[in-house]
Each structure stands twice: as structure tokens, then as C-alpha cells.
Amino acid sequence: MPEMQDVKKLVQEIVERATGREQIEVVASRAVETDIMVYEANVESLTRAESIGIGIRVINNGRMGFAHCGTSDYDSVIEALEAARDNSRFATEDQFAALVAPDGVDAATLDLIDPEFHKPTLEEKIALAMELEALITRGDPRVTKVESSNYSEAEAEGFVASSEGIFAHTRETFAYISGHAIAEQDGDTRTGGGYSVSRGLSGIDVNKAANDVVSRCTELLGAKKPASTRATVIFDPRITATLLSIVGGSLSADAAQKGRSMFSGRIGEQIASPAFQLVDDPTEPRAQGASLFDGEGLACRRNSLIENGVLMTFLYDSYTARKEGRASTASAVRGYSSTPSPGPMALQLAPGELDQEELIKLVQNGILIRSISGVHSGVNPISGDFSVGAEGIIIQDGERKHAFKEATIASTIQRMLMGVVAIGSDVEWLPGISAGPSIAIENMSLSGI
Amino acid sequence: MSSQLIERNVIDRAISEAMAQGADFAEVFAEDSRSSVASLDDSIVDELSAGHSRGVGIRIVYGETTGFAHTSDLSEKSILEAVRAARAVRNVGESKVIDQVGTSPKGIEPRDVKIDKQRQVELLRRLDAVARDQGDQIAQVVAGIGQSQRRILVANSNGLFVSDEQFRSRISVSAVAKGDTGLQTGYHTAALTLTLDELMDRVNIEDVAIEAALLALLKLDAKPAPSGALPVVIKGGSGGILFHEACGHGLEADHIVKGASVYANRLGEKVASDLVTLVDDGTVGSEWGTYRYDDEGNPAQTNVLIQDGVLVDYMWDRNRSVKENHEVSGNGRRQSYKHLPMVRMTNTFMLAGADQPEDIIADTPNGIYVAKLSGGQVNTTTGDFVFGTSEAYLIENGRITAPLRDTNLIGNGPEILSLIDAVGNDFSMTPGTCGKAGQSVPVGCGQATLRVSSMTVGGTADA
Numbered sequence: 001m002p003e004m005q006d007v008k009k010l011v012q013e014i015v016e017r018a019t020g021r022e023q024i025e026v027v028a029s030r031a032v033e034t035d036i037m038v039y040e041a042n043v044e045s046l047t048r049a050e051s052i053g054i055g056i057r058v059i060n061n062g063r064m065g066f067a068h069c070g071t072s073d074y075d076s077v078i079e080a081l082e083a084a085r086d087n088s089r090f091a092t093e094d095q096f097a098a099l100v101a102p103d104g105v106d107a108a109t110l111d112l113i114d115p116e117f118h119k120p121t122l123e124e125k126i127a128l129a130m131e132l133e134a135l136i137t138r139g140d141p142r143v144t145k146v147e148s149s150n151y152s153e154a155e156a157e158g159f160v161a162s163s164e165g166i167f168a169h170t171r172e173t174f175a176y177i178s179g180h181a182i183a184e185q186d187g188d189t190r191t192g193g194g195y196s197v198s199r200g201l202s203g204i205d206v207n208k209a210a211n212d213v214v215s216r217c218t219e220l221l222g223a224k225k226p227a228s229t230r231a232t233v234i235f236d237p238r239i240t241a242t243l244l245s246i247v248g249g250s251l252s253a254d255a256a257q258k259g260r261s262m263f264s265g266r267i268g269e270q271i272a273s274p275a276f277q278l279v280d281d282p283t284e285p286r287a288q289g290a291s292l293f294d295g296e297g298l299a300c301r302r303n304s305l306i307e308n309g310v311l312m313t314f315l316y317d318s319y320t321a322r323k324e325g326r327a328s329t330a331s332a333v334r335g336y337s338s339t340p341s342p343g344p345m346a347l348q349l350a351p352g353e354l355d356q357e358e359l360i361k362l363v364q365n366g367i368l369i370r371s372i373s374g375v376h377s378g379v380n381p382i383s384g385d386f387s388v389g390a391e392g393i394i395i396q397d398g399e400r401k402h403a404f405k406e407a408t409i410a411s412t413i414q415r416m417l418m419g420v421v422a423i424g425s426d427v428e429w430l431p432g433i434s435a436g437p438s439i440a441i442e443n444m445s446l447s448g449i
Numbered sequence: 450m451s452s453q454l455i456e457r458n459v460i461d462r463a464i465s466e467a468m469a470q471g472a473d474f475a476e477v478f479a480e481d482s483r484s485s486v487a488s489l490d491d492s493i494v495d496e497l498s499a500g501h502s503r504g505v506g507i508r509i510v511y512g513e514t515t516g517f518a519h520t521s522d523l524s525e526k527s528i529l530e531a532v533r534a535a536r537a538v539r540n541v542g543e544s545k546v547i548d549q550v551g552t553s554p555k556g557i558e559p560r561d562v563k564i565d566k567q568r569q570v571e572l573l574r575r576l577d578a579v580a581r582d583q584g585d586q587i588a589q590v591v592a593g594i595g596q597s598q599r600r601i602l603v604a605n606s607n608g609l610f611v612s613d614e615q616f617r618s619r620i621s622v623s624a625v626a627k628g629d630t631g632l633q634t635g636y637h638t639a640a641l642t643l644t645l646d647e648l649m650d651r652v653n654i655e656d657v658a659i660e661a662a663l664l665a666l667l668k669l670d671a672k673p674a675p676s677g678a679l680p681v682v683i684k685g686g687s688g689g690i691l692f693h694e695a696c697g698h699g700l701e702a703d704h705i706v707k708g709a710s711v712y713a714n715r716l717g718e719k720v721a722s723d724l725v726t727l728v729d730d731g732t733v734g735s736e737w738g739t740y741r742y743d744d745e746g747n748p749a750q751t752n753v754l755i756q757d758g759v760l761v762d763y764m765w766d767r768n769r770s771v772k773e774n775h776e777v778s779g780n781g782r783r784q785s786y787k788h789l790p791m792v793r794m795t796n797t798f799m800l801a802g803a804d805q806p807e808d809i810i811a812d813t814p815n816g817i818y819v820a821k822l823s824g825g826q827v828n829t830t831t832g833d834f835v836f837g838t839s840e841a842y843l844i845e846n847g848r849i850t851a852p853l854r855d856t857n858l859i860g861n862g863p864e865i866l867s868l869i870d871a872v873g874n875d876f877s878m879t880p881g882t883c884g885k886a887g888q889s890v891p892v893g894c895g896q897a898t899l900r901v902s903s904m905t906v907g908g909t910a911d912a
Contacts, residue, residue, distance in 0.1 A: 039707070045515040045789060046538040052521060053502075064495070070502030071521040080501065087497035090566045094493055122537065147709050147830070182709060182830050191709075191830045225905075228677040258491050259588045260625055262632065337500055377824035377837025378857030378907070382625060382634050387674070387857040387907040389826070389835035406833050408859050408907025410676065445909040447676040447859075 004030065004157055007052070007072055008169075011161045014056065014081055018163035023059040023099045024081075025166070027295070028052070028072070029158035029336045034122075036151045038129040046126075053336035058084040059098060063091040068337040100296045100318035100328060101164045107292040107299040108283035112172040114200025117155060125151050125201060128177060132206050136181050139214035142221060145182040146213075147191070152176045153201065158336075160297035168297035174288075175201045176431065177209050183217040190223065190405075192216025192371075197288065197431050216370065220391055223403035226448040232366035232421065233409055233444045234359055234395070237428035239369050240349060240436035246413060248280065248344030248434065250381050251305055252331075253320035262384040262414060263311060271311045272417035277350035278306040280315060280331065287346035289433045295334035300345065303329045309417075317342040349436035352423035356438045359424050361398040363440055368393045368400065369409065384413040390446075407448040416441050453602060453612060454479040455505065459525045460604045467509045467532045468606050470539055474510040474767070476605040478744065479503075479523065480786040485564045485645075486595035489573035497566060506786040507531045510768065511539050519787050560614065562598060562644050569594050572620075572649070576658040580624050583662035586669060588627040592658070594620050596645040603746030611746035617641075617737070617891060618648040619880070622661040628669035635664030636823075636839065640880035640891070642735045651735075664821070664840055667852050674841065674856035674908025680816035681858065681904045682809055682844065685801075686877040687822040689894025692727055693797050693883070694825040694834040695862040696720070700729075700754050700762075701780070701792040702769035704829045711832035711863055712760060720760045721866035724802055724899075727755040729764055731779055731795030737880030738795040738893040745781035745790050752778050758866075766792045784888040794883060798895030802872025806898035809871045811847040817906055818842045818849050819858075824881070832862035835907075857907045865901055873898030 011026045018024040035047040054077050055068040065088030067080040091097075133149035153175040160168045178195035194212025196205045235243065255261035263271060272278075282291045282300035291300050296318055304312050316324075317332035317340050332340035354362065373389035380386075387410035394401045411419070424438035460477050467475035481503040488496050504521040505528055516538035518531040576592040596618040604610045621638035637660035639652040683691060696712065704710040712720060721727075731749025733739055740749050745767045754762055765773075766781035769792060782793035810818060818841065825836030841853040878895035 039513075043514045043538055045517060046535075047517040047519075047789065048534045048537060049517075049519045049787060051504075051519070051787060065497055067499040067501075069500070070504065073522070076501060080499070083499040087499060087566070090487070090497050090570050091495065092493040094495070145708055147707055189711075189831055191828060259627060259632070339496060339498070373826045373828070373833075374824075374835030374837055374857045374859075377822070377826065378835065378855070380634060380855045382632050383668075383855065384631070385855045387837070387855070387909075389833070389857060389859045389907070391833075405831075406859055406861060406905065408676075408835070408857050408905065410674075410856065410907050410909045445676045445907075447905050447907045449678055449905075 008159060010072060010074070010077060011159050014077065015161050015163050017081065021061070023163050025057040025099050025160070025162040027055045027158065027160045027336050029156065031154050031156045033154045034125065034152070036126055036129050038133050038149045041130060041133065043126055054080060055336040056080050056084045057339060058088045060088045062093040062095055062097045063088045064097045065091060066339050096319055096322045098322065099162045099164045100166065100298060102166060103298055103327065105299040105301060110283060110285050110290055110292055112199065112290060114173050114203065116202055117173040117200040120201045128201065128204065128206060132177050132179050132210055135206065135210035136179050136213045139210055140183065140218050142183045142185050142218050143181050143214060144184045147180045147182055149179045150177065160293065160295070162297065166297035168293035170292050173199050175199065175204055177204055177206060179209060179213040181213050181217045183221055185221040188221050190217055190220045220370065220403040220405060223391060223405035225406045226394065226404040226446060228447045228449065230443055231446050232363050232440055232442045234363060234366060234368045234438055234440045236370055237426055237437055238430060239372055240439050241430050241432060241434040242372065242375060244278065244347045244349055244434035244436050245432065246379055246381050247417065248347045251314050251344065252342045253314040253316045254341050256314045257320055257323060260382050262382065266311050267313065269311055270309050272306055272309040273420040274309045275352065275423050276306055276309045276417065276420055278347060279304050280344045280347050282345040284346055284348065286429045287348065287435060288429065288431050289346035291345055294330040295332035295340040298328060298330040301330050303331065315342045315344060344433050347434040349423065351425045351427045351437045353425055354422065355425050359422055359438055359440055360395055360400065362422055363395055364398045366395045367404070367446060368395055386411050386413050386416060404448070407446055410445045410447065419443055454481055454600060455523055455602065459528065463507065463528050463532050464604065464606050466529055467507060467535065470536060472509045472511055474606055476508040476603065477505060478508070478786055479505040479602040480599065482597060482599040484595060484597040486593060487566065487569040487573060488591070488593045489577055490591045491589065492577055494570050494573055502785070504786045505531065507535045508789065509535045514538055515768065515789065517789050562616065564596060564645060572654060576622050576654065579655045579658040580622055580662040583659060584666045586626045586628055586666060587624055587662050589625040590622065592622045594645065601744065603742070603744065605746065609746045611742050613742045615642065615740055616644045618643055618645040620648065620654060620657050622658045624662040624665040626665035626669050630669060633665050633668035633671065635661040635668070637661040638880060640737050642737060642739045668854065671852040671854045673910040674853040675817065675906050675910050676908045678903045678905050680813050681901045681906070682813055682816060682818045683899055684818065684820045685806070685873060685875040685896055685898045687879040687894065688819065688899065689798050689879065689896045690822045690825050690836050690881065692799055692896060693794060693892070693894050694827040694836055695860070695865050696727065697794050697797045698827050699829045699832060699862060700764055702763045702765045702773065703792045705763050706769050706772060710829045715760050718760055719758050720863055721755055721758045722869040723758045724869055724872045725755055725758050725866055726753070726800040727797070728753050728800065729780070729794055729797045733796045733893065736796045736878055736893040737891045743779045743781045744783045747777045747779045747781065749779040749795060764792050764794065766790055782890050784890060788888050791886065793885065793890050794892050796878065796893035796895065798878060799897065801874050801876040801897040804871050804873050806873040806875050809873055809898055809900050810844060810849060812871070813844050813900060814847060816844045817853065818844050827862065833859070834862055835859045853908065859905045859907060865904060868902045869899055870902045871900040
């Protein structure tokens with residue numbers, strides 16, 4: 001595997017090959033990963049790997065071509081450059097197709113690296129996954145099996161450079177443990193998963209992850225299929241995060257400009273309850289999506305999307321911004337194997353005052369959703385139709401009553417945002433692009449018997 | 450490049466080195482894959498993209514412990530480094546002499562298949578025009594055409610040495626229609642395990658655009674789906690997702706061995722209605738889940754899983770078949786050389802029955818008719834699963850009536866399989882992408898028109 005210095009030189013050399021009015025952009029990303037899976041106090045698998053990828057975008061006279069390769073081998077990279085050049089000959093000429101120039105915004109000061117990332121030994125990492133498994137097993141007599149207990153870590157480094165003067169470098173570290181267990185009681189079987197995530201092993205909270213697994217796989221034992229009804233629904237922070245990711249995707253300027261967003265043409269309108277404040281802020285270090293630069297090499301910045309329920313802006317990359325004669329919001333999202341498109345990186349819903357128990361008391365009668373399924377098959381982010389499998393706990397007279405399973409909850413995203421009646425204080429910083437607290441949404445359809 | 454990705458003597462040295470500390474099994478998996486995709490959006494051919502990746506994954510098994518490492522560098526030095534990284538899982542161990550059985554490579558010579566980019570671009574424009582011609586309310590069209598070419602080489606310490614080449618090609622169109630009630634979407638795809646030229650010769654390309662556009666237009670008039678338990682008739686084709694989720698995943702031996710499936714320890718038992726015979730078959734024509742060899746080098750085969758409602762077998766990969774002393778079944782698959790193989794489905798389908806599809810509908814006084822599914826998800830341990838509709842209608846008095854907005858249906862695998870009370874004599878298959886533990890692989894799903902006597906429909910209207 002090449003040193004990052006050599007990759008940097010290679011990236012710069014490719015960019016310098018631009019001739020005449022040709023524009024060239026190169027992204028490179030490298031990751032060094034370790035994954036440990038433990039099962040029944042034995043290492044089931046240990047994966048150690050380094051990988052590198054290079055993506056090359058070429059724009060000639062408003063025509064864009066792209067190619068990528070999973071190696072930094074010189075001949076392969078040159079082959080990719082020539083493939084991108086050839087591809088550009090076949091694209092439709094587009095007056096807005098161009099690479100972005102530096103916009104003078106400085107990158108935030110963000111600490112995305114655990115300085116002690118390399119300190120723990122392989123044995124310590126294995127021991128942590130084993131400890132998680134043991135804690136889950138001992139956590140409750142109803143836990144019958146720990147299906148998986150994993151430790152993963154990665155150190156990722158990347159460059160974006162272009163013939164227009166862009167040069168951005170990022171480096172991040174991640175560590176993550178996750179467990180999944182099965183619990184049984186009186187012939188009923190339930191499962192649950194939990195995790196802890198940090199920039200390095202030292203920041204991981206194994207007890208929190210274990211407690212999460214144990215409570216999630218045991219609390220719904222004895223769940224029954226509920227009767228169909230309409231109800232006020234409380235989302236756990238994990239479910240709120242899923243909802244935010246769907247909403248954030250619809251706030252892409254690309255979707256809005258092409259008429260593929262339920263929020264097209266609605267800037268300045270009330271699209272959510274007045275309590276709803278949504279930002280996309282990759283400069284927030286607690287967010288897992290925190291980043292110094294976007295996919296085009298502009299410094300990430302805080303973008304306020306919804307204020308008091310009013311839609312303030314969409315998220316722009318340089319292409320969608322150019323179409324409207326405005327500036328990019330530095331929201332270009334991509335991997336090395338794809339071209340940039342605008343989207344959220346670190347969505348956060350501003351918390352309210354009440355914790356989850358107080359929300360339950362406030363709601364009096366309704367349901368608490370602990371997990372959902374079928375998001376990719378049951379949520380249409382263009383029409384807004386929303387229908388997902390759900391399990392959780394029925395709330396009666398402000399108290400948790402009994403567990404339910406095998407039900408769906410349904411509405412439309414548009415109605416759900418307007419129907420947010422309370423926002424909790426319990427923000428959870430989760431893996432992924434979104435973080436939020438518990439929220440209560442009125443008048444959703446619960447389908448069961 | 451020579452016809453083999455790695456020289457045979459390099460592979461032999463890597464396997465010897467991998468086995469040197471008392472391993473039970475070692476495997477070299479090399480892969481070279483190329484992709485070519487062209488896309489159109491907003492009536493502009495906005496992107497042609499080419500991808501190339503190659504590398505090698507080294508798997509070393511000690512009892513129930515697997516070490517794995519991969520590298521994108523195919524040099525001997527780098528491969529041997531990967532072997533040492535994979536061995537890190539075993540710090541101590543005695544070296545033992547391994548008995549390698551030499552066999553000549555099985556497989557095929559790589560084909561040099563060029564993509565005609567001009568033809569791709571012209572086809573995209575035609576898809577766009579045909580979709581927009583279906584109605585003035587078609588507001589947006591996205592079309593994509595792509596081909597992937599994947600060469601693999603698998604060699605292991607049992608003397609297996611197999612190489613193969615797989616082409617997969619796909620044409621897809623998604624349309625957005627805009628009406629008084631907002632936006633609606635339609636999606637259709639044609640995908641086969643063939644080169645792009647072969648696919649274009651095989652399917653009527655314009656039908657892909659027409660299907661997507663008509664579906665979006667149809668749903669402009671759609672009513673909210675009902676909420677509650679109803680009889681559900683599922684049209685032949687994409688309904689195969691029902692079986693993929695309701696029992697397919699639960700019959701994968703990795704879940705079975707860990708007791709994380711409702712179907713564990715139930716061989717020989719009745720797990721479905723008598724009408725259900727379920728097969729997983731990686732050898733079907735050029736369907737999306739078809740291949741000659743799986744990613745452990747074993748040939749794809751026809752596996753009957755449920756016979757007349759009785760569970761007869763599971764699907765297997767190398768590690769689980771060794772643990773349970775069972776034959777492999779050609780179901781060991783991986784997304785790429787960067788991933789460990791695991792048990793995966795290929796083409797999973799229920800065999801056709803005897804009823805006329807129209808009779809099944811006429812025999813259903815009230816319910817819903819699902820003509821197209823969009824995907825699903827299952828918890829194999831509890832058997833609870835969902836699947837989503839992208840084309841569905843009400844059935845009123847034995848007739849198909851109003852179209853319905855997209856919704857999810859939810860059920861429990863074994864319960865739903867026992868409630869299948871009619872199976873049609875039609876049959877078709879559809880392509881899909883199956884995700885499991887972070888890895889995506891192409892699969893096929895198929896079934897005949899069938900009825901589930903009661904299933905929970907997750908809409909918003911009173912049932």
C-alpha cells in the first residue's frame with residue numbers, strides 16, 4: 001500500500017495534466033480497517049485490510065466524464081483518466097457543468113482523530129468485543145444467545161484536488177462496538193441491538209452498549225399484535241434520526257430543481273410544526289458525519305434548513321448553485337466511486353425541554369416506537385408516503401403498558417412534520433448522518449389486527 | 450494481462466504459507482471487475498462513468514475462527530503480506546505439512562467486450578422520449594444503462610482452482626408524475642446476467658420506459674391504502690420478494706447454525722401451506738441471481754428448500770457445511786474480494802400451482818391486489834417481515850378497482866406461509882438487490898399469482 005505522500009503526489013500530477021480549457025478533479029481516499037467478530041467467547045472472524053480508491057472527473061466544454069479505480073497503481077490511474085476523458089465526449093453539453101473554485105471560507109477547527117488511536121493492541125480490541133458479549137450474556141437471564149458482538153475501527157484519509165485550485169485533505173479515525181442478542185420468555189422470542197461509537201477505542205462505552213442490547217431484546221417479550229387505530233406516536237431518538245435523514249434527502253437542491261422533492265418551490269413556507277428547528281452542521285464535532293471539507297473540497301459550514309417550521313434553504317453543491325446563480329452551501333456528498341451531488345452530512349434537530357419519560361406523561365395515550373423496519377420499501381421520499389413496520393410499547397394514562405409487535409405506522413412525511421407536537425431533550429449522537437431527540441407526532445395510523 | 454489474474458505458482462506459495470501454522474483451510478479469492486454506467490436525468494445525458502477494481506482476499510480458517518485480509522495489489526509480496534495479516538488471528542500454532550491436490554484450472558477464457566457508448570447514449574434519449582410520451586403529467590425521467598464484468602479466481606487448500614467470468618447488465622427508468630394531489634413515482638428495470646448487447650437484444654427496451662411512466666401516472670389517482678388485516682392477492686413476478694423475506698433469509702445456514710432463525714431445528718416439519726414448494730436455483734437461464742460458480746468456487750445448483758409445505762433443506766456455504774457435516778450448496782457469495790463470503794440466496798422462487806390468476810381474484814370478495822413490490826426486510830429470529838408495494842389496487846366484490854398509494858405489508862413468515870390458500874398457474878421472475886450484513890448481491894425472485902388469506906396492510910384508510 002502506498003504512503004499518503006505518494007498518493008498526494010500522484011493526485012497533483014493527474015490534476016496538472018489538464019490541457020487548454022479542460023478541467024480535472026481527482027479524489028483519493030484510503031482506509032485502514034480492522035473488524036473483529038466474536039461469537040461464544042471465540043474470535044469468529046478477524047479482518048484486516050487497507051484499501052484505496054481514486055475518482056477522476058473531467059469537464060471539457062461543458063461535458064462531464066467520470067471514472068474510478070480501486071487502486072493507486074500508476075497505469076490504472078492513467079487508464080481511469082483516459083476513460084474519464086473519453087466518457088466526457090458522450091455527455092450532453094451543459095452550460096452549468098464546471099468545477100468549483102476555492103471560495104475563501106476557512107475550514108473549521110475540528111478534532112476528528114483520537115491521538116491514541118494506534119495505542120490499543122489487537123488483543124485489547126478482541127478483549128473489548130469479548131467483554132461486550134459477556135456483559136450482554138450476564139445482563140438478563142432471559143438473554144439466550146448473543147448472536148454477534150463486534151469491534152470495528154477505521155482510519156480514513158482523503159484528498160480532493162482540482163485544476164481550479166482546490167486542494168483539501170482530511171483524516172479521521174473511528175471505533176465502534178455493536179452487539180445483537182436474542183431473548184426468550186414463555187415461548188416468545190425477541191431480538192435487539194445496541195452500540196457505542198467513538199473516535200477511538202478509549203472513548204467506547206461498553207456498558208452503555210451492553211445495557212442497550214439487553215433492554216432492547218428483553219423489553220418487548222410477550223408483545224402482541226395491536227388493534228388498528230389512530231394514535232399519537234413517540235419516536236425513539238434512533239427513529240427520529242431515520243426520519244431526519246429522509247427529510248434531509250428531500251432538501252437536496254438537485255431533487256428540488258428537478259421536481260423530485262415534496263418540498264420543491266416551498267422556500268419560506270411552513271412545512272413543519274413551529275417547534276421544528278433543523279440544521280445540517282458538519283462542523284459539530286459530536287456528529288458522526290462531521291467533516292472539514294465537502295466532496296468538492298469546500299470547507300463545510302453550518303446550514304440552517306428549517307427555522308420555527310419554515311423552510312429556509314435547500315442544500316447545494318456547486319452545480320446546483322450555479323443553476324440558481326448562488327453560492328454552494330458546501331454540501332457536495334460523494335465517495336471516490338461517484339460524482340458529487342448535494343445532500344446532508346450532519347443533520348441535527350434542536351432538542352426541547354422534556355426527557356422521554358416526560359414526553360410519555362405528556363402524551364397520556366399513544367405508542368412509543370422502539371424499532372422500525374422496511375424503510376427502503378415503505379417510504380417514498382418523492383410522494384412523501386410513509387409506511388413502516390414498527391414495534392414498541394403502548395402508552396396508557398401516561399404510563400408504559402404492554403409491548404406490541406408486527407404492526408405498521410403510516411402517514412405522509414408532510415403530515416408528520418406538521419404533526420410534531422413535542423420534542424424531547426434526549427439527543428443521541430448516532431452513526432450516520434442524523435442526530436435528534438425523541439419526538440411526539442400526532443394522528444398516525446397504526447395497523448395491526 | 451494473462452488469462453489468469455494471478456500465476457498458479459504464486460497462489461500455491463500463498464496457500465502453503467497460509468496453512469503453515471496449522472490452519473484447517475485457506476483460500477485465495479482474486480477478482481477483477483469493471484463497470485460502465487451511463488445515466489440521463491432531466492433530459493440530459495449527465496454522466497458516463499467507468500469503474501475498475503481488482504484485488505485479492507485471503508481467508509484462513511482455524512477451527513471456528515476465520516482470519517481475513519485483502520489487498521488491491523496483486524504482487525506476490527503484497528499477497529504474502531495479506532496472508533500474514535490474515536494469520537494474525539492465530540498467534541501460535543504448529544506448522545504442518547499440507548497435502549495439496551493439484552487440479553487443472555476449471556473455468557473459461559475472459560471475453561473482450563467493448564461498450565458502444567454512442568449506442569448507450571442514443572438508447573437513454575429514446576427511453577426519456579418514450580417515457581415522456583406516455584402523458585403530459587410526466588414531469589421527470591431518470592434512465593440508466595450499465596454493464597459489469599467480473600472475473601474471479603478461487604483457489605483453496607483442498608486443491609480447488611476455479612476461474613469464472615460474470616457479466617451483468619441493467620436498464621432502468623424511474624419516472625415522476627405531477628398532478629393535483631402531488632408527486633407520484635414509477636420505476637421499472639430489466640436486468641439479466643448477460644452482456645449489455647445481449648440484454649438489449651433480449652428485452653423490449655421501450656417497455657421499461659412505458660412501464661415506469663404508466664405506473665407513475667396511474668398512481669396520481671391512487672387512494673390511501675387500507676389499514677388492517679385483509680386478504681392479499683400478489684401477482685406473479687416481484688411477489689417473489691415475499692418468499693425471499695418470509696422464509697428465504699431464515700433458511701440461510703449461518704442463521705440456522707446460530708439458532709437465529711424461526712426455521713432452525715425444523716427439518717421435516719410442515720412450515721408452509723401444502724401449496725408451497727420453494728426452490729433456490731443459481732442455474733436458471735440468465736436470471737439476475739444466476740452464476741456458474743459461487744464465490745467459494747463451488748458450482749451453482751438447484752436446491753429444493755420446501756417441498757409441498759415441508760422443510761427439506763437449508764442453504765449452505767463452506768464454513769457452515771463443515772460445521773454441520775453437510776454438503777455445500779453453491780450459496781457462498783460475497784460482494785467483492787474485500788468481503789468474507791457468507792450464505793446468500795441466488796434465484797429464489799415458489800413453483801406455480803393450478804389456479805387461473807383471474808379466478809383467484811374473482812374468488813376474493815374484498816382485499817388488495819399487489820402487482821408490484823419494491824422490497825422488504827426480515828428479522829430472521831422472530832420471522833417478522835415487511836414488504837412494500839409500488840403498484841397495488843383494491844379488490845372489491847372480486848374485481849380489481851382503485852389504485853392505492855405505496856404502503857408496507859407486515860406479517861410473520863411461518864404464519865403467512867401457512868395462510869397461502871391459492872396459487873396460480875402463471876410464473877415470472879424479477880431482479881433485485883439483496884442486502885445482508887453490509888454486503889449487496891444480485892438476486893432473482895419469482896412466484897406465481899397467489900393469495901394470502903389475511904395479512905396486515907399498513908395504509909392510512911379504514912379497512
